[in-house]
Amino acid sequence: xxxxxxxxPSGRGxxxxxxxxxxxxxxALSRVARPIRTxxxxxxxxxxPYAPNPAYxxxxxxxxxxxxxxxxxxxxxxxxxxxxxPLGVLPTNPAPLDPADHGTHCAFCQKRYxxxxxxxxxxxREGSSWRTAYRTAAENLFDTVAEFRxxxxxxxxxxxxxxxxxxxxxxxxxxxxxxxxYLDSPMGREHVLxxxxxxxxxxxxxxxVIAAMTEDEIIEYASGFFGGGHDVIVARRxxxxxxxxxxxxxxxxxxxxxEHFRYMEFTVESLRRLYEINRYAPYVAVFQNWLKPAGASxxxxxxxxxxxxxxGVQNELAITRLRTNPNLYNEAAINYASRHNLLIAxxxxxxxxxxxxxxxxxxxMYSKSERTWPWEHSREEIGGISDLVHAxxxxxxxxxxxxxxxxxQPIDVDIPMPWRIALKWRVSTVAGFEGGTKVYLNTxxxxxxxxxxxxxxxxxxxxxxxxxxxxxxxxxxAPNLLRYHRAPQR
Numbered sequence: 001x002x003x004x005x006x007x008x009p010s011g012r013g014x015x016x017x018x019x020x021x022x023x024x025x026x027x028a029l030s031r032v033a034r035p036i037r038t039x040x041x042x043x044x045x046x047x048x049p050y051a052p053n054p055a056y057x058x059x060x061x062x063x064x065x066x067x068x069x070x071x072x073x074x075x076x077x078x079x080x081x082x083x084x085x086p087l088g089v090l091p092t093n094p095a096p097l098d099p100a101d102h103g104t105h106c107a108f109c110q111k112r113y114x115x116x117x118x119x120x121x122x123x124x125r126e127g128s129s130w131r132t133a134y135r136t137a138a139e140n141l142f143d144t145v146a147e148f149r150x151x152x153x154x155x156x157x158x159x160x161x162x163x164x165x166x167x168x169x170x171x172x173x174x175x176x177x178x179x180x181x182y183l184d185s186p187m188g189r190e191h192v193l194x195x196x197x198x199x200x201x202x203x204x205x206x207x208x209v210i211a212a213m214t215e216d217e218i219i220e221y222a223s224g225f226f227g228g229g230h231d232v233i234v235a236r237r238x239x240x241x242x243x244x245x246x247x248x249x250x251x252x253x254x255x256x257x258x259e260h261f262r263y264m265e266f267t268v269e270s271l272r273r274l275y276e277i278n279r280y281a282p283y284v285a286v287f288q289n290w291l292k293p294a295g296a297s298x299x300x301x302x303x304x305x306x307x308x309x310x311x312g313v314q315n316e317l318a319i320t321r322l323r324t325n326p327n328l329y330n331e332a333a334i335n336y337a338s339r340h341n342l343l344i345a346x347x348x349x350x351x352x353x354x355x356x357x358x359x360x361x362x363x364x365m366y367s368k369s370e371r372t373w374p375w376e377h378s379r380e381e382i383g384g385i386s387d388l389v390h391a392x393x394x395x396x397x398x399x400x401x402x403x404x405x406x407x408x409q410p411i412d413v414d415i416p417m418p419w420r421i422a423l424k425w426r427v428s429t430v431a432g433f434e435g436g437t438k439v440y441l442n443t444x445x446x447x448x449x450x451x452x453x454x455x456x457x458x459x460x461x462x463x464x465x466x467x468x469x470x471x472x473x474x475x476x477x478a479p480n481l482l483r484y485h486r487a488p489q490r
Contacts, residue, residue, distance in 0.1 A: 056336060056356050057446065065445040069357025070332035071318045075438070076357055078445035087427045088399030089293055094247035097239065105238040108300040113141045116234075117154060117195055117225035118182055122146035123266050130262055132269075135178050138188040146236060147259070148266050153230040154199055157306050160224035167280040167309070171227035175277065179226040183219065196222040229278050229307030233267050238300045249299055251290060252404070253394030257467035260390035261383050267303050268382060272375035274307045275411055281307035282413075283315065286406035294401035294426040303404070311410045315417075322415050329418050330480045334366060342446050343475040344453055345391060347468055349384025351481055352392060354446035354453070359434075360403075360424040361444040363392045363453065367419040370483040372409040374419050385421065387467030392423050394465060395456035401426040418484035 058066045063080040103111035113119070121134045124144050133144070163169035171179065182188040196218045200210050210218075224230075237250035252260060267286065274284045288303040289295035296302075311319070322328050337343055337353035344363065345352045355362035365388045367374075369381045377385075389404070396402060403424045409417035427443060434440045444452070454472040461471065470476075 053331070056332070057340060065447075067356045067358075067442070067446070070328070070336070071321065072314060072357070073317070074357050074359065074440065076359065076440045076442045078442050078448075087425065088397065089291060089401055091247060094245035096245055097243055097248075103238075106298045106300050108234045108298055108302060109238050110145055110236055113146075113149075114138070114191055115195070115198075116149075116232075117152040117222070118188070118192065119146075120150045120152070120231065121266075121270075122150070123148040123262055132266070135181075138182065138185055138191045146234075148236070148263055149234045150266070150270050151232050151234060152225050152228050153232050153304065153306075154195070155202070156224055156228050156230035158229060158308060160228045163229065163278065163280060163307075163309075164223075169227075169278060169280055171223065172277050175227050182226075189215075189219075192222050192225060193218055195225070227277075229274055229281060229284075231270055231274065231305045233263070233270060233303040233305070235263065235301040247399075249398050250301055251393060251398035252288070252301060252390060253396060254398060255390065257387055257390055257465075261386045261467075263303075264386040264389065265379070265382055267305070268374045268377070270305055274305055278307050280309055281411075283308055283311050283410045285312070288404035290404070291401040291426075294403050311413070314407070315410055315413075318417065319413060319415060322417065326415065326485045327480065329366070329420075329484065330482050333364065334481055335479050337364075338475075338477045338479070340446075342450055343472065343477060344450055345388055345457060345469045345471050346475040347384050347387060347470065349381045350388045351475065352388045354450040355422065356446045358422070358424065359430065359440040359442060360426055360428065361442060361449045362425070363396075363423045363449070365389055365392065365421045365423070366482055368481055368483055369419070370486050372416045372418060372484050373411075374406075374408055377419070383467070385419070387469055389421055389423070391457060391460065391466045391469055392453070394460050395453045396423065396425065416484045416486075418482050 054068060054070075056068045056070055060066065065078040067076040067078070068074075069076070103109050106112070107115040118138070119136050119141065121132055122136060122144070123130060123132050123146065125147050130147075160169075160171075183192060193215060197210055200213075200218070200221065201207075213221075235250065235255075237254075239246075239248050240250045240254050242248070243250075252263070255263065271284055271286060275281065285306045285308060286303060288301075290301070291299055318328075325331065334351060334353070337356075342354040342356070343351065344354060349369065350365055350367050352363055352365040355364040365385060367377065367381060367385050369377055371377050371381070374382070393402075393404075403422075403426060405422045405424065406419070407417075407422070408419045409415075425444070428441065430440065450472075457466070457469070457471045460466050461469070
């Protein structure tokens, strides 16, 4: 039988099997394409050939590390020497803090509650206990200090008008009651009018145009303050409690494990609520932009939740692959990371590893739970993934710009997907090379990322700053730790 070359799909297009991603260092330079052996049945028919799974990490002879993302197909290279530089961006000459400015540094600070749209809920700490208060009246905003607040985003990605005009969305009755009650209060009405006028000015409306609008027109313009689908979860601190200069920002990693758990739990509750009030949204994106290079408007800790009318490209790509292999997140993520010694930390409910195939250095954290939606997780399970997310932020440092991205099963998808969170260090800039080739240069490869983080985790644990985590070689490394695909059918 004549020899035939077998070609293998990769991020670079079709390449000979001998040059597939994942060959040993330099092997792609010397190895030639060879046919896949096939078997024949007793009646002579050729059976389907065996094709090995792709290797998602390839180290070349010069040290270049090529990566392929198993879910998106993104191709990433790490070239030696390009990551040897400091990662932090905080000011080199920080200014001293004036105690008189405490609580007033930005519109998210605790003495400026009236500069955000009407609050939906807040988490309050009273001694060693915590509680959540809902629908606080304008007159009572300053009666308590909010450790975390849920407020509408003043500049929504998808506005109330988007949902109303495109889908016929109307504000649910309980929210409409809340709106009426808030506006019946003179202080509440003045609050809404003031913030709405500020938004109109930011949108380019002239003072004359705004002055010509009636109060009812301005209040109608502010409908998204009550019925919108883009919320912000704002933490109390702008700077740490011990801060002395403008370099001492309060980040996720400077929270205590308990505070971070409350932050995560509050965000999960808010996620569930956005799904409940808008049946036209199959997905709610959750993310945290830390520092301006990562997209933050304020250097004040906050998360965002955005209801959207699509599942998103990343989810669609993953769903297509999961229908063929429901165990994909184990095989192509956790198991692969374990075999390549990329595990960073683990506890009974979650696991973290150095991600591969990402445009930026990325730490990935997965829930092990059989429950796929975050709001169906138990408090212990939320606490488990919270401890890992908190630990990775603490090890990263408050001076590194980063995005925290949540991923979960869209509400209208019938195939289980695990809750997972990616922490991406925004330490490089996508430029012309990436635009022209769709090959992305990531300055830190997964092995180097692991080696940066693990020693810092040991040090933080010794200082008593982490929740319960097993670090690096302490991780079990057992296969198929994720139980998402065992979830009962709904």
